[in-house]
Amino acid sequence: MEKILPVLYKAKNECCGCTxxxxxxxxxxxxxxxxxxxxxxxxxxxxxCVKCYMCVNVCPIK
Ligand code: SF4
Ligand code: SF4
Structure with a gap:
């Protein structure tokens, strides 16, 4: 199955802008x-995006 584009945050309170x-x-x-x-x-x-999900995995809020 084709991987989907990662979602970094759905609402702004799910992102602290840590970069x-x-x-x-x-x-x-x-x-x-x-x-x-x-x-x-x-x-x-x-x-x-190559959908490696490194961004999602590094996020301190997830
Ligand atoms: S880290 Fe990977 S999954 Fe996240 S935006 Fe970059 S290429 Fe896409
Ligand atoms: S890693 Fe930091 S900047 Fe990226 S989505 Fe998570 S909280 Fe926001």
Whole structure:
């Protein structure tokens, strides 16, 4: 079965903006984007992601 794109957070309280996922991604597929309040949240570029799930595994909140 085709692996699905990882979900780093569903709601903003599931992400503390630590950037660990951004740092660990071997494909540089994650970008930290500032929201309207100035907090950065990771966004996965689906075209670059190889679905290795390293980002999900490194996340301290999961
Ligand atoms: S699954 Fe792998 S390639 Fe995709 S965003 Fe996460 S760390 Fe990067
Ligand atoms: S590792 Fe988890 S808590 Fe840290 S920025 Fe990524 S999604 Fe957010």
């Amino acid at each position: 660990a996922c951004f740092a660990v991604c071997p494909k540089s597929a994650i970008t930290m984007i500032e929201d309207e309040e100035g907090f950065e949240y990771p966004i996965i570029n689906a075209a670059k």
